[in-house]
Amino acid sequence: MDGPERIEHRACFGGWQDVYRHRSAALGCAMNVGVYLPPQAAHGRCPVLYWLSGLTCTEQNFITKAGAQRYAAEHGLILVAPDTSPRGEGVPDDPSYDLGQGAGFYLDATQAPWATHYRMHDYVVNELPALVEAAFPATGARGISGHSMGGHGALVAALRHPGRYRSVSAFAPVVAPSQVPWGEKALGAYLGPDRTAWAAWDAVELVRVASGRLPLLVDQGEADEFLAGQLRPELLREACTAAGHPLTLRLQRGYDHSYYFVASFIGEHLAWHARALRD
Numbered sequence: 057m058d059g060p061e062r063i064e065h066r067a068c069f070g071g072w073q074d075v076y077r078h079r080s081a082a083l084g085c086a087m088n089v090g091v092y093l094p095p096q097a098a099h100g101r102c103p104v105l106y107w108l109s110g111l112t113c114t115e116q117n118f119i120t121k122a123g124a125q126r127y128a129a130e131h132g133l134i135l136v137a138p139d140t141s142p143r144g145e146g147v148p149d150d151p152s153y154d155l156g157q158g159a160g161f162y163l164d165a166t167q168a169p170w171a172t173h174y175r176m177h178d179y180v181v182n183e184l185p186a187l188v189e190a191a192f193p194a195t196g197a198r199g200i201s202g203h204s205m206g207g208h209g210a211l212v213a214a215l216r217h218p219g220r221y222r223s224v225s226a227f228a229p230v231v232a233p234s235q236v237p238w239g240e241k242a243l244g245a246y247l248g249p250d251r252t253a254w255a256a257w258d259a260v261e262l263v264r265v266a267s268g269r270l271p272l273l274v275d276q277g278e279a280d281e282f283l284a285g286q287l288r289p290e291l292l293r294e295a296c297t298a299a300g301h302p303l304t305l306r307l308q309r310g311y312d313h314s315y316y317f318v319a320s321f322i323g324e325h326l327a328w329h330a331r332a333l334r335d
């Protein structure tokens with residue numbers, strides 16, 4: 057990576073769970089990124105799965121809670137898990153947990169004071185893959201996944217850039233930010249009050265106009281405390297049905313919004329990505 061500093065390095069399932077810190081040009085700040093290198097990366101190139109975490113998370117939540125490394129080692133996948141927003145002195149913030157640092161919403165802000173630093177979409181889809189593919193033994197085959205706000209980010213990245221990702225999945229994603237309180241607050245702040253600008257950052261709206269038809273895998277816990285108020289997977293199902301977009305939406309009885317839910321199904325998601333990424 058550009059000026060990378062390896063700040064964590066731990067043996068994990070025969071590979072290495074590292075954290076790098078680098079200067080991001082897109083975000084105008086230093087960023088932490090978790091990188092899992094499976095054992096296969098020691099002697100060859102591997103596909104990369106990008107993981108986007110949710111509100112209040114850093115790069116640490118996924119790498120310490122999801123248990124994904126075991127499956128990445130099995131399938132020979134590099135896992136890349138960035139922090140969820142720009143951070144640091146000079147980066148605007150908000151006292152609430154769902155705006156500002158830790159809540160970048162994986163979009164490119166257009167409004168003051170956010171527009172200078174809050175460019176997480178550009179970072180995730182452009183800068184980070186370029187850095188990863190230059191610094192690590194990556195094949196160039198990319199998948200993307202995420203949880204909640206990060207599930208929204210993964211769906212939007214894949215739908216906006218047909219061909220850039222070979223696979224996409226999400227856990228409890230915010231599928232229609234234009235229609236729920238988390239999204240209305242964030243999109244209103246980052247993009248301004250004109251809702252026509254919001255459609256480009258809303259998976260339900262993007263499915264309606266998508267030129268590619270990359271299949272979507274979505275898992276959603278039925279006991280998720282945010283299900284009815286913020287997540288509303290039925291809106292994605294309706295949009296996919298209307299557009300003829302392939303969607304596997306699995307409602308999982310008893311599961312809440314936590315990383316216990318993510319950990320329970322991450323193996324199946326990595327198998328889904330591995331199948332698409334090795335072809």
Ligand SMILES: N[C@@H](CCC(=O)N[C@@H](CSC=O)C(=O)NCC(=O)O)C(=O)O
Binds near residue numbers: 110111112204315
């Ligand atoms: N009110 C809560 C909200 C924070 C929360 O639940 N964050 C989730 C993601 S929610 C959507 O993006 C999360 O992943 N938390 C981290 C974890 O390790 O579980 C609060 O402020 O606590």
